[in-house]
Amino acid sequence: MPRPSPGRTVGGVSAAAARPGVLWFRRDLRLHDHPALVAAAAGGPVLPLFVLDPLLWGPSGDVRRAWLVRSLEHLDASLGGRLVVRHGDPVEVVPRVAAELEAAAVHVTADAGVYGRHRDAAVEAALAAAPGAVPFVRSSTPYAVAPGTLKNGSGSPFQVFSPFQRAWLREGWPAPAPRPRTRWVESVASEGLPPAPDLGGVELPEPGERAALRRWEAFREELLPAYAGARDRPDKPGTSALSVHLKYGEVHPRTLLAGLADVPGEGAERFRSELCWRDFYADVLWNRPDSAWHPLKPEAEVPSDTGHLADERYAAWAEGRTGFPIVDAGMRQLLREGWVHNRVRMVVASFLVKDLHLPWQRGARHFLHHLRDGDPASNNQGWQWVAGTGTDAAPYFRVFNPVTQGKEHDPQGDYVRRYVPELRGVAGKAVHEPWLLPGGVPEGYPERIVDHAAERQEALARYARLRG
DNA sequence: TGTAGGTTCTG
DNA sequence: AGAACCTAC
Numbered sequence: 001m002p003r004p005s006p007g008r009t010v011g012g013v014s015a016a017a018a019r020p021g022v023l024w025f026r027r028d029l030r031l032h033d034h035p036a037l038v039a040a041a042a043g044g045p046v047l048p049l050f051v052l053d054p055l056l057w058g059p060s061g062d063v064r065r066a067w068l069v070r071s072l073e074h075l076d077a078s079l080g081g082r083l084v085v086r087h088g089d090p091v092e093v094v095p096r097v098a099a100e101l102e103a104a105a106v107h108v109t110a111d112a113g114v115y116g117r118h119r120d121a122a123v124e125a126a127l128a129a130a131p132g133a134v135p136f137v138r139s140s141t142p143y144a145v146a147p148g149t150l151k152n153g154s155g156s157p158f159q160v161f162s163p164f165q166r167a168w169l170r171e172g173w174p175a176p177a178p179r180p181r182t183r184w185v186e187s188v189a190s191e192g193l194p195p196a197p198d199l200g201g202v203e204l205p206e207p208g209e210r211a212a213l214r215r216w217e218a219f220r221e222e223l224l225p226a227y228a229g230a231r232d233r234p235d236k237p238g239t240s241a242l243s244v245h246l247k248y249g250e251v252h253p254r255t256l257l258a259g260l261a262d263v264p265g266e267g268a269e270r271f272r273s274e275l276c277w278r279d280f281y282a283d284v285l286w287n288r289p290d291s292a293w294h295p296l297k298p299e300a301e302v303p304s305d306t307g308h309l310a311d312e313r314y315a316a317w318a319e320g321r322t323g324f325p326i327v328d329a330g331m332r333q334l335l336r337e338g339w340v341h342n343r344v345r346m347v348v349a350s351f352l353v354k355d356l357h358l359p360w361q362r363g364a365r366h367f368l369h370h371l372r373d374g375d376p377a378s379n380n381q382g383w384q385w386v387a388g389t390g391t392d393a394a395p396y397f398r399v400f401n402p403v404t405q406g407k408e409h410d411p412q413g414d415y416v417r418r419y420v421p422e423l424r425g426v427a428g429k430a431v432h433e434p435w436l437l438p439g440g441v442p443e444g445y446p447e448r449i450v451d452h453a454a455e456r457q458e459a460l461a462r463y464a465r466l467r468g
Numbered sequence: 469t470g471t472a473g474g475t476t477c478t479g
Numbered sequence: 480a481g482a483a484c485c486t487a488c
Contacts, residue, residue, distance in 0.1 A: 232469085346469065385469085397488040398470045405470090456471080460488060 049084045051093050052194070062197065063338040063372045064247075067207055069196040071248050074208030076193065084190045091126045100188050142246070143279045144173040144253045147286035147377075157287040161392045164283070165276045176255040202338050204372060205241075212245035220259060227267035231274075234330075234341035235415040240271065243373035244339070246278070253278065281381040284391050292376045293361055295389035300396070302388070302462045304359040313356045316449050317348070318366055320420075323441075323448035325432050326406035327351050329419040336419070338372035343409050349386040350400035354459040355450055360387035388463075396463040399456045406432035420445070 050072060076083040086093045150158060150167050158164035205211070219240045223230065230238025245251045253275050260268045285291060295301045304310075316322050320331035330344035340348070345367075352363045360383040367383070368374040384390025388398075406429075410416060413431035417424045422445035423431050434441045441447060 343469085350470090394469075395488085399488095400469095401471060453472095464488085 049086065049097060049188075051097075052085065052087045063199065063202055063204070063370055064368075064374055066196045066199050066202075067204060067244060067338075067372045068248060069193055070204070071207040071250060072193055073196075074210070078209070082190075084188050085193055087191050087194075095126050095129075097188060142249050142252045142254075143282050144168075144257055144275060145171065145279050145283075147279070147282040150283060157283065158280070159391050161277065161280050164280045165273065168276050168279060173254055173257060176252060176258050202336065204338060207244075207248070207250065209250045212242065212251035215242060215245065216240070216251055216256060216259070220263070224263065224267045224271060225265060228270040231270070232343045232409050234344050235410045235412065235418075239342065241339070243378075247373050247375050278378055282377040284381055285377040291384065291390075292380045293364075295387070296381075296384055296391055297389050297393070300389045300393065300466075302396070302459075302466055304353075305357045310356075310358060313449060314352075314358055314362055316446070317352050317356060317358075317363075321446045322351065322450075323435075323446045324351065324402040324452070325413075325416040325420055325423060325434065326402050326410060328446075329416045332419040334367070334370050338370055340371070341415075343405070344415075345382070346386065347400050347402060347405045349383060350398075351402060353383075353387050354399045355402075355452060355455040357455070357459065357462070360384060360389070396466075397460060399459055401452065401456075403432050403452070 072083065072085070076085075084097075086097060145168060148157075150164060150171065152158050152163060152167070158167070219242070223238055223240070227238065227240075230236060232238075242251065242256070246253060246256075256275060257272065260272055284296070288296060305313075317327070317331060320328040320335070322328055322331075326344065327348050330340050330348040333344070334340045349360070349363055352358050353360050364380045364383040367379050368376070371379065381390055385393050388394055388396045406413075406416065410432070411429055413423075413426070413429050416431045417426070422442050423434060425442060426434060426437065430437065434445060435448065
């Protein structure tokens with residue numbers, strides 16, 4: 001494979017090496033923010049190509065795939081119906097598509113992939129071996145800083161968020177890039193998009209770049225000033241709700257960071273920090289791909305329960321019938337909307353791990369299946385944080401009290417009543433403790449499946465035993 | 469990005 | 480009585 005010749009650098013990629021190319025974007029739908037793409041576009045127009053990876057196209061019922069298809073439909077429409085879609089394994093499909101284009105030197109731009117980086121290497125190898133293939137640009141889920149690039153003073157990956165954030169702020173990130181020219185190649189056929197999977201009643205907002213940018217502008221104008229305080233209120237629309245757009249590359253974090261650059265105040269600072277968390281967890285997973293499903297720190301892993309009772313408790317959690325209103329509201333929001341407020345994600349996760357003593361992997365799997373923004377990096381590292389096995393993890397003794405959390409972050413009980421109809425007749429914050437109502441727990445709402453105080457003690461005891 | 473249980477301060 | 484603060488887990 002020819003080495004890129006030295007020259008002007010665009011977004012960290014040598015522009016001299018760039019030529020008209022094929023874009024394979026697996027998740028990154030936004031065409032004009034990716035450094036590798038910028039370099040390719042500098043040498044000529046770009047062919048928008050999407051390969052439906054069979055890994056992404058597994059068994060039915062995944063909300064993320066429904067979002068992906070709808071998002072691609074929007075992209076296809078914005079391209080005048082000329083998005084090139086191919087189905088199959090990228091290792092085989094990408095070289096075949098490349099061979100259908102005019103021959104040119106092979107150029108593989110290596111951007112850091114996340115989670116599937118071993119697979120990306122296989123695609124690169126296949127392309128390198130393909131004779132006469134066209135330039136090829138690989139693109140992965142967009143981050144401000146490519147995962148795997150920031151290192152600490154000793155040249156190792158960061159283990160703690162704060163030093164990572166300091167380096168992240170110090171080093172900075174490329175500015176968002178202009179939209180590239182599009183190359184239409186009539187000889188390359190599209191196999192078309194599959195139908196969106198049946199959502200089973202889940203209601204999704206509008207996908208696509210236009211909707212993402214509209215949401216970003218509305219958030220910046222109306223919610224950002226008060227973001228630092230409002231982001232913890234699940235009863236109000238205080239968060240950006242941009243996670244799903246970021247995940248599918250409908251908006252690039254660099255676009256958001258550029259838009260924050262001249263905004264003073266705690267809100268902007270906090271939102272920038274949340275974007276940094278996203279980069280941090282991607283970096284952690286890039287450096288430790290095994291940490292998606294295995295504890296990052298096995299020595300901190302506490303024994304969890306198995307068997308019939310454990311399975312029944314898991315089912316009660318997943319279906320939102322634990323008898324703890326804030327937990328049930330969150331789990332039902334997940335099933336109804338494919339999204340849960342971040343504060344509530346922490347509460348329900350703490351409940352699964354520390355009140356029900358179930359392995360965090362079960363919760364992470366359930367979340368990935370139902371969350372439209374479900375991402376192996378943010379989701380699974382977040383679960384490890386709750387379980388205390390992760391980088392920068394919460395101390396083992398941190399156990400959320402579902403009643404206290406409910407009263408504090410949903411003070412009028414509006415969030416609970418929105419998702420738990422059995423409790424709609426209960427006014428105010430009393431909704432967080434239905435067992436204290438004069439008439440007892442309302443008809444149809446379950447009794448608590450565990451005693452929180454007792455299970456908190458049990459969790460602390462297990463951790464104490466672990467530490468010897 | 470915790471909680472529980474305690475003490476001390478305040479009205 | 481309740482806020483504010485402290486500390487062990």
